[in-house]
Amino acid sequence: MDVFVIGQAVHEPAARIGGKRLEEIVFDVAHAALADAAVSRREIDHVTIAGCDELDGRSISSMLLAAPAGAQLRDEMKCTDSGLTGLCLEAMRIESGIFDLGLLVSWSKPSTAPLEDVMRMRCEPFYTRPVGLNMTITDGLFAQAAGEKYGFDEFSADEAVLDAYRRAGANPRGMRHSVPGVEAIATSPYVAAPLRQAHQAPITDGAVAMVCCSERWLKRNPRARPLARVAGIGWRNEEYDLGANRLTSLNAFTNALSDALRMAGLAKPSDLDLIELDSQTGFHELAFRAALNGNAPAAISTSGGAFAQNPYFCTGLINAAEAILQLSDGAGPIQIPGIKKAAAHGSHGFAQQGNVAVVLERV
Secondary structure, eight states, X not given: OOEEEEEEEEOOOBSOOXXXXXXXXXXXXXXXXXXXXXXXXXXXXXXEEEOOHHHHTSTTTHHHXXXXXXXXXXXXXXXXXXXXXXXXXXXXXXXXXXXXXXXXXXXXXXXXXXXXXXXXXXXXXXXXXXXXXXXHHHHHHHHHHHHHHHXXXXXXXXXXXXXXXXXXXXXXXXXXXXXXXXXXXXXXXXXXXXXXXGGBOOOOBEEEEEEEEEHHHHHHOTTOOOOEEEEXXXXXXXXXXXXXXXXXXXXXXXXXXXXXXXXXXXXXXXXXXXXXXXXSBHHHHHHHHHHTTTOXXXXXXTTOGGGTOOOGGGHHHXXXXXXXXXXXXXXXXXXXXXXXXXXXXXXXXXXXXXXXXEEEEOO
């Protein structure tokens, strides 16, 4: 693909961003991304927004948020699956040849509309909703099934969480959560056995924006500074029903990643220098690593992933932003020397029903 990221911005995360309206958060991150790219809003020819009406606590939230995202009097398209799906949509819009310079903006403020309240409403209304199924319970079902298949238990998840917090603690762009002791993790309350409360990545508020362009735009603007090239994209959705195979196969994850690698001309995940995984729990981290089947890149989730910051809807796009910082030598104290190829992963839905992967390259 001939799509490049020339600027980006990530809003400072918080458990609750209480001093700003959502419109202000979106405006600030969009403005910062344009400034990072050294372009003005009048120069862009389209805007892609990625947001969730339910998590925004309002119907058709783009009616209020499109303008702060920079879309007034610009061609606008909205993605509702996840922030990283928004990057796929943005890349396809530019690759179509119709557009040359675009702004992608994604946000999530779960402190306004609690995530579990939203997810319960996404259950099938006649069977699973009365049972009380929610995201935590489906993650617990996944943890139990994946642990049995891949041979790990909650004690392994304790160590995986501890390792994630240590990595996140070195990331200056994260929440800098205090690193819990393994005993504190292991004795935290069960939320859906074998999943404990401390196995879950803390939910945060946040937002992210990127400025993307075509190769022909770069040729017309030689002073522009590309941060990374989008080399491959892929996404897959699993079936809705939570049967044993659906919970343990991780087909959507492996196939989405394979599609993105193939488009980028890479044979296997180990051809990457880094992958940033969307691991919402310690069990997810272990399962995704196991699904890589010995072909993992040298570095996995150097940023700390969701344990650094976790604005749920756009965590996958935050992963892409971290990968781009690595590829442009802007990752600071967690910089990987000589990195050339990286991938970002995002997931959404019950027990990661949907998975998205984007492969990025150094320019």
